[in-house]
Each structure stands twice: as structure tokens, then as C-alpha cells.
Amino acid sequence: MAEARRIDGKAAAARIIENVTAETAALTAKTGTVPGLAVVIVGEDPASQVYVGSKAKTATACGFKSIKHELPAETSEATLLKVVRDLNEDAEVHGILVQLPLPEHVDEAKVIQTIDPDKDVDGFHLINVGRLSTGDTAAAFVPCTPAGSMLLIREVLGDDLSGKNAVVVGRSNIVGKPMAQLLLAANATVTIAHSRTKDLPGVCRGADILVAAVGRPEMLTGDYVKDGAVVIDVGINRIEAPEKGLKEDGTPKTKLVGDVNYEEAARKAAAITPVPGGVGPMTIAMLMANTLRSACRSAGIEAPKF
Numbered sequence: 001m002a003e004a005r006r007i008d009g010k011a012a013a014a015r016i017i018e019n020v021t022a023e024t025a026a027l028t029a030k031t032g033t034v035p036g037l038a039v040v041i042v043g044e045d046p047a048s049q050v051y052v053g054s055k056a057k058t059a060t061a062c063g064f065k066s067i068k069h070e071l072p073a074e075t076s077e078a079t080l081l082k083v084v085r086d087l088n089e090d091a092e093v094h095g096i097l098v099q100l101p102l103p104e105h106v107d108e109a110k111v112i113q114t115i116d117p118d119k120d121v122d123g124f125h126l127i128n129v130g131r132l133s134t135g136d137t138a139a140a141f142v143p144c145t146p147a148g149s150m151l152l153i154r155e156v157l158g159d160d161l162s163g164k165n166a167v168v169v170g171r172s173n174i175v176g177k178p179m180a181q182l183l184l185a186a187n188a189t190v191t192i193a194h195s196r197t198k199d200l201p202g203v204c205r206g207a208d209i210l211v212a213a214v215g216r217p218e219m220l221t222g223d224y225v226k227d228g229a230v231v232i233d234v235g236i237n238r239i240e241a242p243e244k245g246l247k248e249d250g251t252p253k254t255k256l257v258g259d260v261n262y263e264e265a266a267r268k269a270a271a272i273t274p275v276p277g278g279v280g281p282m283t284i285a286m287l288m289a290n291t292l293r294s295a296c297r298s299a300g301i302e303a304p305k306f
């Protein structure tokens with residue numbers, strides 16, 4: 001096979017953000033509604049800080065009101081729940097995102113179920129999980145990473161995945177399971193594989209569409225990829241890159257890699273997403289799209305489709 005097409009998630013995300021910005025201006029001009037996105041972060045994990053910062057920056061660029069709550073790591077569950085309830089009541093807030101993971105002493109499920117389902121732009125609330133799994137994609141907030149992955153798949157294969165075999169590797173509630181639901185809704189034949197799957201490489205080699213969401217750097221080698229497959233790499237792993245030299249503190253520099261060995265997979269695939277520049281930027285773009293949708297609903301006007 002010739003080298004695979006590199007699916008440019010960064011460019012696709014920029015187009016969505018451009019659309020969201022234009023639609024936001026129209027919404028605000030027509031109804032006075034300014035979409036509001038609240039991001040809540042507990043603790044000082046540097047990687048989380050970076051993501052939250054980039055979400056806030058993008059929201060502002062879209063014409064949203066961006067609200068950031070930075071709480072110390074030792075914040076009690078009760079305090080966090082109170083912050084969420086106050087945001088539920090705040091008419092200027094249309095989307096609430098509580099950055100995960102939360103510290104050990106906080107019950108993550110309880111926090112998520114406290115978010116108003118109609119402001120749950122992450123799509124993690126049980127109501128939205130239920131809407132998606134019953135096929136009510138019109139009402140559901142769809143989790144941003146699977147929604148963004150789906151748009152990239154549609155760019156390559158179109159809207160109807162009839163007759164395609166899709167394999168999702170990973171069964172998390174935030175990526176693997178909703179990803180499988182979206183593929184199923186688009187008529188693909190879906191397998192969810194995971195660490196206990198027998199002959200994982202063989203199962204993956206049956207995939208016309210292969211989605212990797214396992215959280216293990218470059219685990220899916222060329223041996224997992226069928227000739228002509230579309231490969232979506234959801235993984236974002238920071239690993240040491242001694243070839244780049246040392247940082248000032250004497251430890252090796254680092255780089256981001258996905259769950260797929262790009263070089264090997266690209267020799268077989270028809271199309272593949274890179275890391276960085278693939279699914280990651282789409283996740284943030286879909287968060288903006290979900291927030292705009294929520295604001296449109298609250299203003300009683302039809303939301304644009306992406």
C-alpha cells in the first residue's frame with residue numbers, strides 16, 4: 001500500500017470553530033444570548049491546567065463567556081457539589097465541564113450526576129448516555145472525543161457506514177462505549193475489544209474502521225491494521241524522547257504519541273489520524289459545538305448541525 005492519507009484534525013477543528021464563531025454571532029445578534037461555558041478544575045495537575053487553559057481560550061475566541069473555577073486539590077466533595085449546583089442555576093451558563101480525573105476523595109459519578117443534563121456538554125450524565133444509547137442523538141449531548149472522531153471518519157467515508165466493520169479498542173464510558181454507539185447509529189457492524197480480548201491483533205485486522213482508545217503508547221503496531229483501513233487514534237500519551245536531548249533539570253525531553261504506532265500503521269491504512277493534530281483538537285471543537293447547541297436550545301432557536 002502507498003502511504004496513508006493523514007487526516008488533519010487540526011484543520012477540521014479550525015473549520016468547526018470558524019462555524020461556531022459565525023453561528024454564535026448570529027445567535028447573539030438575534031436573541032442577545034451569549035453562550036456561557038464553565039470549566040471546573042480541582043487540583044494542580046499541569047497537564048489538566050494546559051487543557052483547561054486551551055478550552056477557555058477557544059471559548060473566548062468563539063464569542064462565548066468563559067468561566068473558570070480553579071479549586072484546590074483538597075476541596076471537599078460537598079463544596080464541589082455546591083459549585084456545580086450554583087452553575088446549574090446560573091442562567092448565563094449553558095455548558096458545565098468538570099475536568100476529570102477528580103481527586104481520590106471525590107465521588108466522580110456523584111459529581112457528574114449533579115450536573116444539569118441540559119448543561120452537560122461533556123455528555124457524561126446518565127440521561128445523555130441513555131439518550132445516545134437509545135439512538136436519540138437529536139436530544140443527547142454526545143461526548144466530545146467520540147463526536148469529533150466520528151466527524152473525522154465521516155470526512156473519509158461519508159455518513160453511511162453500512163457494510164463496514166468497526167473495531168473500537170477500549171471500553172471506557174467517556175470514549176470506547178459512546179464511540180461504539182455512534183458507529184452503530186451510522187450502520188457500522190461494531191466490535192468493542194479490550195485488554196481481555198483473545199487475539200486482539202487478529203480482531204483488529206478485521207476492522208475497516210479501527211478506533212484505538214486504550215491509553216497505552218503505540219500499542220497498536222502494523223500487525224493490528226488491515227490494508228486500506230481507516231485508523232482513528234484517540235490516545236494522548238506523553239513519553240520520554242531521549243533522541244530530543246535533555247531538559248534543564250537533566251531528565252529527558254518528552255513527546256506526545258498515540259495508542260497507535262503511526263509509522264507502521266500508515267504503511268497499511270488508507271487514512272490515519274496523527275497525534276498530536278488528530279482527535280485532540282476535534283475534542284475541543286466539539287465542546288464548543290455542544291455549548292453553542294445548549295445556548296441555542298435555551299434561546300428556543302434551532303441549533304446548527306456539524
Ligand SMILES: Nc1nc(=O)c2c([nH]1)NC[C@@H]1CN(c3ccc(C(=O)N[C@@H](CCC(=O)O)C(=O)O)cc3)C=[N+]21
Pocket residue numbers: 050051097098099100101122144236256275276277278279280281282283284
Ligand atoms: N470532563 C472532561 N472532559 C474532557 O474533554 C477532558 C477531561 N475531562 N479531562 C482531560 C481530557 C483530555 N482532553 C483533551 C482535549 C484536547 C487535547 C488536545 O487538543 N490535544 C492536542 C495536543 C495538546 C498538547 O500539545 O499537549 C492534540 O492532540 O493535537 C488533549 C486532551 C480532554 N479531556
